[in-house]
Amino acid sequence: NAGVMQNPRHLVRRRGQEARLRCSPMKGHSHVYWYRQLPEEGLKFMVYLQKENIIDESGMPKERFSAEFPKEGPSILRIQQVVRGDSAAYFCATRSGREHQETQYFGPGTRLLVL
């Protein structure tokens, strides 16, 4: 049973380009969370999705950032027109959604570097 997968693991973009980060949940998991970690900081919640629905995007910047979790395929976090301040590690975490199974399992992260 594969764990949470994220790709790419490392991504380098120039200012103004687009970044697409992918997250494949563990088998049987239908809840996806995206977090961002700046150097020497804890993780900050960005967005919570279930299949085809955004449940909570209160941590997502209002501009340039979007997320989706389609019926088929991975969840995608998209950052348009990247700026240097977007450089960070982006983690997704997934859980099953079954009762009393609150544990979130994290992927290895995508480290985005904006030049």
Added chain:
Amino acid sequence: SQQGEEDPQALSIQEGENATMNCSYKTSINNLQWYRQNSGRGLVHLILIRSNEREKHSGRLRVTLDTSKKSSSLLITASRAADTASYFCATDTTNSKLTFGKGITLSVRP
């Protein structure tokens, strides 16, 4: 400010000693979770304690929760060099989204 704040920020101990890390938070929670992160890696879930629980054990880990003081502690007994990592507490309040502290850097000297 952070929902979860760990202390100390850094801890250095000798192999075999116990390590105690504390976490305080501000609002009511559904549960509190502790994670470990090795340098440059993802997070590994260690233990979850629900708001109606006071203490939980898992191997060499012991976690306590005091909801009246809004605090938790993580104890690692008989530490090993491999325990060297950053440790984060995270609180689950709404929709299971987690709010993390800044973490504690634990160094275990062989």
